[in-house]
Amino acid sequence: MPYNIIVLIKVIPDLEQIKPNPTTGEIVTERTPLRLETLSENAIEAAVQLKEKYGGKVFGLIFGKPESAPMLKKAFAMGVDDGIVLTGYKGNNPVYTAEVLCGKIKGMQYDLIISGNQSADTYTGLLPGIISGKLGINLLGNALTIALEDRKIRVKSTLEKKIQNLSATLPAIVSVTQETNQPRLPPVMQIMAAGRKQIVTEAAQPQTMPGTVQISNRAPRSERKRQLYEKPEEGIAAVARAIKEEIR
């Protein structure tokens, strides 16, 4: 039977290209290129695979900024049917993010929500749990495989050292890991079709951020001296000297 699947897509600044402000140490993300969070790609892949297997539709939900729109196109190219960008993301605050997403999801018809189990920019890993609580649906975390049957979902879930078999009734929320699948390379026809699709954006509700507030976000100071020693003997001695000085 066909299922309506919502996939939560996170857009993050490319971590490889983030630089701290050299004087204040504050992380500067304004002009950093954006990219799809790797685990969101796994979530999209999982959702599209389920659609291909059982039928149905995949809806992509981004809570981000207007600049996140191209990432939704990428999701379309990978097989997501429809989606929206909620704008107004103000930074890391899982409680607020969950509130915004749940506010949107509550008004939608869905059987399953899929998201990454965490994201590489903040690593809180809290979102799937908070959403599960707010919507009152089961969370099946760290899924390696997902199978659906009528109103039932079965998941092989990976814990650090063992694998658990979980099942629940739908609707439910599932979080995936990098081992869950290999995200596909979108076929060109789909990339081009996605390029022509209109992106719908909507201001996030509520607009004020409750809960924790980020006071500062600074990179530890590190200075490179750029000294190059061609001979290992000299290099090793220099490193040893530097460490000794640091300890003193």
Added chain:
Amino acid sequence: MIYLSSVLLLIGLLVAAASFLYTLYSLFWNAVKIPEKKIRMKISLPRRIYILIRNVVLQGKLFKDPSGGIMHALMFWGFVAFAGYSATFFVRGIDPSYELISPGIFKDIIFLTVDIFAIVVIVDVIYAVSRRWILKIPRYQGYNGFEAAFILLLISVLMVTYYVLGVLRMDGASAGIPGAIMEGIPPAFTPVTGFFASLFPAASGSGAVDLYWVLYSIHAIDFLTFLVYIPTSKHLHLVAAPLNVLLSKDTKPAQLTPIDFENQKRFGASDIRDFSWKDYLDFYSCTECGRCTFNCPAFLTGKTLSPRDIIWDLREVVIAQGSRARHSGIEEKDKILTPVIGDPISEEDLWSCTTCMACVEQCPVMIDHVEKIVDMRRSLVLNQGKAPKETIETYTNMENYGSPWVNDPSTRGDWAKDLGINVLSETQNDDFDILYWVGCVASYDRRNQDIAKSIVSILKKANVKFAILGSEEKCTGDPAKRTGNEYLAQNLATANIETLNRHRVHRVITGCPHCFNSLKNDYRAMGLEMEVIHHTEFINQLVSLGKLDLKSLESDEKEKFTYHDSCYLGRYNKIYEEPRTIIKAVTDNYEEMEMNKSKALCCGAGGGRLWMNETVGTKISHKRMEMADKINATTVVTACPYCMVMLDDARRVMGKEEKMHITDIAEFVASRLN
């Protein structure tokens, strides 16, 4: 007067010719009607005629394998001579009163040639049989042995009956037989036949006449069988190969046909309609000789890829599905034309190819294997999103970082920070004569940064006013293009062309043959006109102009140098001599490895393979290092960052670090500047 023999011969000829022509018509009409891929070709007639004479008349490409080449060339020339004889045989047989070639010295010379070549062909057949079944030359094994045996039998019977008929004629057995051939040729012009005649007592009487007719019939039937058999066998190449050579695609190899994403509906080659008419001609021309496969680095190191099989498998699919598809409507066609990837051509084989062009270089009938392989990769990547995992990662990186690795693009020019050179992304100062295109490998790979620095020191020493793009430079797209991701490759190329135009670049030097080939050939096809020079060419020019003065080092005395050819410099762009000239200007201690210049063994990195794991068989780079070891080379000189990465790694893994060095030609020169 009408003779029974004439009537029978005429009927036989008509039937055989009809079969021959119908099969050809069907094959060639398939090549016109089914293919949907459009190709662009330059007419350049003089060049084509030159290639035709060189490679068909003079059999030029066959001599890359001298023993097999001489054998085939003699067979070919013998056949051409014999064609004159056969034409006379049939014309005289059908209408004895008609002389196709009027008697005289010209005719005598033709028959002299035939008489000599017939024995050459017989010896050749014996040689061919021994190569295939006694010496068991590997490249013939396992391929249509029956077909080869049958053809060799037909050829030898044709030649032997020619001589026996000639001997009988000399004995006078054919006197008075209408249409007997070669009457009136002076014995001096048939010396071989004369020799055979002298070995046997003269045949006479009605027995001799009967024998004459029997052999005459065998000779005719043999020839007609051959005619019927040609288009259904690998001997179709007798017809297709000369055409294929004449129509060979441009004169530059492996310029992949770009895809027009706006207007094309099908991308890459999924089934036989996705090839071009020229590809069909390639399929028909293949002689199954195996030269391609036995020079393929993948095959030589134990992978299952065989370029011969790729061509032959596609040919079989064309023959099996072509005529049916040609006669059917669109929907039915979709059912008849099954995908060629999976079966018969495995994905693994497609990904094993390094696009080194050794196969194309060796193929005597000028078949292009590489474009077909890349077209099938395109089908996988562009239609199905399928590629090896590592390759998909490189695509993501190229998209996000403009390089195949995860690297912050803003650090691309960092290696040049303290060198005091014009980095355009920082200075925007377009006052330079030549742009040094650094490339991804030299920008980010530690070992290859040394090479970039050497190039800089050479340019400085020669007072060249140059600049680099710094963070404005992106991957040229070569790894994407050769793995079939034409979409990404075009996006990268478009961005780079925009940058190059913005800085009004007219001359580029690069140390990377892959960048070199992209900028020079691929980008030109996209409309960018600029002079692109590889550092080997540039350094060679500087040395010959006296702008660089080189000295030899004391240590050179004890060294043995060799040069490893990069495929994209050598076979793709025919730069073989420049690096050798540079090395030899400094030292005499130089020796070639086996497989060099146009026959050079790839390092294993091209065609996107640098970023894929090589898990089957021996590593190609290890095989190459073994070749260097065999001549006791102490320094292998390269001119390509891909080769440097591969060979340097092989050297380390094989424990040859102490014994052997790998150095780029730029480092070789920079350390010997006066």
